[in-house]
Amino acid sequence: MAKAVRLRLARQEVLRAASPPDVRVVLCESVLRRHLAPRAVMQAQLAALLAHSTHPTTSIRVLPLDAEAHLLLEGSASLLTAPNHVTVVCVEAYRTAGILDDPEHVRAAERAYDELTGEALSIWRSADLITEQMENLT
Structure with a gap:
């Protein structure tokens, strides 16, 4: 596993801590619609977003393309x-x-x-x- 990937995964541990920080995310709708990776990878990424959005300290909102x-x-x-x-x-x-x-x-x-x-x-x-x-x- 590349060093950059290991570091990125380690940073995610902060979100799983006993007292995680509040995280508020606004994503542009284009990020969801643009195919930046193979379909299976995109599906996994979107599923991860949905999983994170269920945490009480996390809010994920989408900014519409026409904003x-x-x-x-x-x-x-x-x-x-x-x-x-x-x-x-x-x-x-x-x-x-x-x-x-x-x-x-x-x-x-x-x-x-x-x-x-x-x-x-x-x-x-x-x-x-x-x-x-x-x-x-x-």
């Missing part, structure tokens, strides 16, 4: 809040990543996230769409 453009469109962004309540933004784009801790940038990212969740499907409708996409792959 308005937003600040976080350029790549992946994660809002991370430490136990001391300090929040930073981890941004990832093609071949780059960084941590933003400037309060102004953090507030802008938090507002953008709030706007995304306002346009995203409900948790239940998101699960229905993920299930539908998984079934379409059979």
Whole structure:
């Protein structure tokens, strides 16, 4: 098993800990619809999303394709809040990543996230769409 895969799997253990962090995810609908791997792999990935979505500390919502453009469109962004309540933004784009801790940038990212969740499907409708996409792959 490649080192990167082992590290990725080790990071997932945090989600299975006795006291896992709260995880709130908004996925673009295109991620569910685009075939980035063989059908069986895509089905397994979608099934994993559904399994994670049943955890009480996890929320997975889908942003519809027709949603308005937003600040976080350029790549992946994660809002991370430490136990001391300090929040930073981890941004990832093609071949780059960084941590933003400037309060102004953090507030802008938090507002953008709030706007995304306002346009995203409900948790239940998101699960229905993920299930539908998984079934379409059979």
